[in-house]
Amino acid sequence: xxxxxxxxxxxxxxxxxxxxxxxxxxxxxxxxxxxxxxxxxxxxxxxxxxxxxxxxxxxxxxxxxxxxxxxxxxxxxxxxxxxxxxxxxxxxxxxxxxxxxxxxxxxxxxxxxxxxxxxxxxxxxxxxxxxxxxxxxxxxxxxxxx
Numbered sequence: 001x002x003x004x005x006x007x008x009x010x011x012x013x014x015x016x017x018x019x020x021x022x023x024x025x026x027x028x029x030x031x032x033x034x035x036x037x038x039x040x041x042x043x044x045x046x047x048x049x050x051x052x053x054x055x056x057x058x059x060x061x062x063x064x065x066x067x068x069x070x071x072x073x074x075x076x077x078x079x080x081x082x083x084x085x086x087x088x089x090x091x092x093x094x095x096x097x098x099x100x101x102x103x104x105x106x107x108x109x110x111x112x113x114x115x116x117x118x119x120x121x122x123x124x125x126x127x128x129x130x131x132x133x134x135x136x137x138x139x140x141x142x143x144x145x146x
Contacts, residue, residue: 002045011042019072022117023047026079027069029122033130035137038067046071046080049129056138067137068129077127078111083132085110086140090131097124 005011008027008105012020030049043063061064069073069080083092098105098112101121106113112126114120132140 004045005041005042007054008040008042008047012049015072019077022077022114023070023072025117026077026120026122026125029126030068030070030129035067035130035132035134037134041062041111051134051138055134056141058089061139062141065072065137073113076115078108078113079120080111081111081125081128083137083140084128086137086144089130094128095126097121113144 003011003014005014012024015023027047031054033048037051037055039052041048041050041064043050043066047070048066048074049068050066050098051058053064056065066080067084067103071078071080081094084094095105098121112120112125
């Protein structure tokens with residue numbers, strides 16, 4: 001379910017009330033923990049937290065590097081944690097911690113899916129978002145390029 005919204009506010013206003021409340025709650029957690037230098041924007045039809053091109057212009061697709069994202073999809077909502085999925089050690093630690101919460105671990109390649117806010121361990125999401133500096137993220141991206 002891709003949105004054509006240009007601003008985050010426009011995107012939020014498109015959502016049904018229950019989804020909007022959940023997305024806004026997760027968004028607050030992300031914004032509180034977001035590493036310095038990253039920006040919130042609309043990109044790829046979802047709310048993204050990205051490295052501005054003014055900081056890192058050398059991307060393969062001329063788009064900002066996506067650190068994380070938040071979206072309302074057709075059957076679920078999702079938090080995309082690109083930063084931890086690019087680092088196998090962080091990914092394994094996140095998975096173990098998530099499963100330790102007792103909440104259903106429903107993931108895709110780089111996202112955690114949830115249907116209700118209570119399905120998501122917000123403290124762990126906060127830790128994942130705040131667990132890496134902008135410089136560390138860029139270094140991981142550069143290492144992945146070989």
